[in-house]
Structure formats: structure tokens, C-alpha cells
Amino acid sequence: HGLELIDYKTSKTIGPSDGIDLQLGLYFLILEQIYPEALETLSLIYLRQGQKVTFDVTPDHHQQVRELIGDIAVKLRADDEWKPEVGGHCNHCGYQKYCPAKSKKPEPLPEGTRE
Numbered sequence: 001h002g003l004e005l006i007d008y009k010t011s012k013t014i015g016p017s018d019g020i021d022l023q024l025g026l027y028f029l030i031l032e033q034i035y036p037e038a039l040e041t042l043s044l045i046y047l048r049q050g051q052k053v054t055f056d057v058t059p060d061h062h063q064q065v066r067e068l069i070g071d072i073a074v075k076l077r078a079d080d081e082w083k084p085e086v087g088g089h090c091n092h093c094g095y096q097k098y099c100p101a102k103s104k105k106p107e108p109l110p111e112g113t114r115e
Contacts, residue, residue: 001040002038002039002040003031003035003038003039003041004039004040004041004042004043004054005024005027005028005039005041005042005043006043006044006045007023007024007027007042007043007044007045008044008045008047009044009045009046009047010048011048012048014046014049014051014053015044020061020064020065020068022069022072024042024044025064025065025068025069026069028042028057028061028062028065029065029069032062039057040056040057041054041055041056041057042054042055042056042057042061043055083101084099084100084101084102085101086101086102090102
């Protein structure tokens with residue numbers, strides 16, 4: 001038997017069953033480095049709904065992860081598409097006190113960091 005990568009989700013909605021989000025993609029790349037060729041299935045367990053969505057790993061998923069991370073790297077280098085937007089994700093963010101979108105008077109960034 002091969003390995004199954006399981007990611008537990010606490011979101012209120014269930015996402016697409018065949019796509020890989022950034023978090024799952026990063027786990028995928030890490031496991032792929034440690035256990036080459038052993039990863040067979042990817043599963044998302046949605047805790048609020050009590051549902052498990054599982055799909056087989058394909059070469060297409062590998063390509064999806066590479067493209068997803070490549071796109072993010074390009075955007076980070078260009079640094080023009082990363083405007084803060086307030087949303088549900090803010091509840092888990094440790095940088096709210098520095099965020100101009102979240103606070104009218106954000107604290108100054110720690111010395112040596114980029115905006």
C-alpha cells in the first residue's frame with residue numbers, strides 16, 4: 001500500500017474534489033521528497049461537515065502543484081498583486097496588528113521586514 005496524505009479542514013464549505021490548494025500542495029511536495037513514488041491518494045477531511053473527499057494522485061496533480069507554487073513565486077517577485085484583503089482568513093493571522101487593511105492605525109513593521 002502507498003501513502004495517503006490527509007489534510008483536515010475547518011472551513012464552512014467543501015472545496016472542489018479534484019484540485020489542490022496551496023496548503024495541500026506544499027504537503028504533497030514535502031512528502032514527495034521524503035517518500036518518492038509512495039504517495040497514492042490525497043484526502044481532505046472537512047471536520048464541520050464530517051465528510052472525507054479522497055482522490056488518487058496523478059501526474060496532473062504534480063503539475064498543478066508546480067504551477068500553483070510557480071504562480072505564487074512570480075506574484076511575490078512582482079509584489080504588485082499582494083494587496084491585503086480583510087476576510088475570514090484574518091481570524092488565524094498573526095500579523096493583524098501590522099495590517100493596514102485590518103487596522104486604521106497599524107503598528108510599524110518590525111525592523112528589517114518588507115511591507
